Amino acid sequence: xxxxxxxxxxxxxxxxxxxxxxxxxxxxxxxxxxxxxxxxxxxxxxxxxxxxxxxxxxxxxxxxxxxxxxxxxxxxxxxxxxxxxxxxxxxxxxxxxxxxxxxxxxxxxxxxxxxxxxxxxxxxxxxxxxxxxxxxxxxxxxxxxxxxxxxxxxxxxxxxxxxxxxxxxxxxxxxxxxxxxxxxxxxxxxxxxxxxxxxxxxxxxxxxxxxxxxxxxxxxxxxxxxxxxxxxxxxxxxxxxxxxxxxxxxxxxxxxxxxxxxxxxxxxxxxxxxxxxxxxxxxxxxxx
Numbered sequence: 333x334x335x336x337x338x339x340x341x342x343x344x345x346x347x348x349x350x351x352x353x354x355x356x357x358x359x360x361x362x363x364x365x366x367x368x369x370x371x372x373x374x375x376x377x378x379x380x381x382x383x384x385x386x387x388x389x390x391x392x393x394x395x396x397x398x399x400x401x402x403x404x405x406x407x408x409x410x411x412x413x414x415x416x417x418x419x420x421x422x423x424x425x426x427x428x429x430x431x432x433x434x435x436x437x438x439x440x441x442x443x444x445x446x447x448x449x450x451x452x453x454x455x456x457x458x459x460x461x462x463x464x465x466x467x468x469x470x471x472x473x474x475x476x477x478x479x480x481x482x483x484x485x486x487x488x489x490x491x492x493x494x495x496x497x498x499x500x501x502x503x504x505x506x507x508x509x510x511x512x513x514x515x516x517x518x519x520x521x522x523x524x525x526x527x528x529x530x531x532x533x534x535x536x537x538x539x540x541x542x543x544x545x546x547x548x549x550x551x552x553x554x555x556x557x558x559x560x561x562x563x564x565x566x567x568x569x570x571x572x573x574x575x576x577x578x579x580x581x582x583x584x585x586x587x588x589x590x591x592x593x594x595x596x597x598x599x600x601x602x603x604x605x606x607x608x609x610x611x612x613x614x615x616x617x618x619x620x
Contacts, residue, residue, distance in 0.1 A: 346609040346616075347586040349398065350601040357387040359598045364394065367605060369430065371398040371588050377427075378419040388427065398431035398542065398588065399424055400511075406465045406479065407438035407452040414472070421473045431542050431586060433478035433511045434469075436462070436499065453488035454498045459505075466506045478541045479503070480511035483548075483561035484520035495520075496531055500539065509541035512585075514578065518571050519548050519559040528574055537582035545575060545608060546590035564593035567604055575608070579615045587612065 349369035352360070360370075370391065377384060388397075401420055404412055424432060437449035452458050470477050481499060493501075503510055512535060514528075521528040547565030551558050567575075567589070579585065589604045 346612045348605045348609045350589045350605050353595050355595055356598045365602055369396040369398055371400050374399050374401045374420050374423045375403050377423045392427055397427050397429040399429040401434040404434045405438045405440040406434055406462055408440050409461050412465045417469055417472050424473055432475045435480045436482055454491040454493050462502055463505045466508050478509045478511040480513050481516050483516040484524050503539045510539045511542045512540045513544040514575050515546045515571050519561050522559045532578050540585055543585050543587045544590055562593050563590045576611050579612055584612050584616055
């Protein structure tokens with residue numbers, strides 16, 4: 333399936349996909365849903381052989397793929413683990429995805445993997461570290477990397493710049509792109525203060541290579557409402573409104589529905605993907 337057919341021809345097929353879950357392998361192969369792409373986590377395929385690979389190889393014959401990393405630790409001052417990067421490249425070389433992405437986070441310390449996406453101070457020093465790591469990864473895999481904005485629950489006193497400035501400068505210095513997670517922007521704004529719309533209004537649209545949409549959890553902690561990016565529910569109405577505003581300004585962008593906890597029947601994911609496709613098509617038709 334040619335890349336330009338998926339991403340640049342919204343009248344034929346809006347570029348909307350969903351995260352591919354093991355629970356849905358058989359359903360996808362049986363029904364061949366009308367989606368542009370599926371996204372998989374690279375770490376789930378860093379093994380030789382097995383049922384996961386057999387299913388994905390078959391699905392990849394009919395659908396474009398996006399490979400999303402969760403363990404690269406781009407923010408690690410120790411540098412990236414090249415053994416992990418090599419396994420990451422093996423997945424990319426095998427499946428030839430149209431999009432490749434990772435998080436602005438760190439998750440490794442002293443050789444120990446912490447199994448979380450941890451925040452980093454937004455400083456000039458951190459920017460140099462992440463720039464070096466992104467350059468090293470891109471040089472090794474031979475692909476442009478999209479870097480995802482995190483969900484935030486705390487801020488470092490040592491931070492020297494806003495998150496969007498950090499990401500923009502990172503992309504400009506490395507040639508990387510941005511994976512714009514609009515739910516994360518909203519969650520962070522509600523947790524930390526600030527306006528999600530203001531953030532999105534200043535995102536350089538040309539840098540955005542993919543958009544993520546997901547649900548989040550509201551939790552009361554000692555009388556304070558916290559928004560938690562748990563990917564376990566439908567996209568919130570407020571996030572849909574932000575998505576519509578951004579698509580109106582930026583035009584069609586590859587958009588993924590994420591749902592990683594309490595995974596529902598595939599029809600629920602398809603319904604959420606349909607909402608994104610309807611928004612994208614409506615905004616496209618209004619401007620042609």
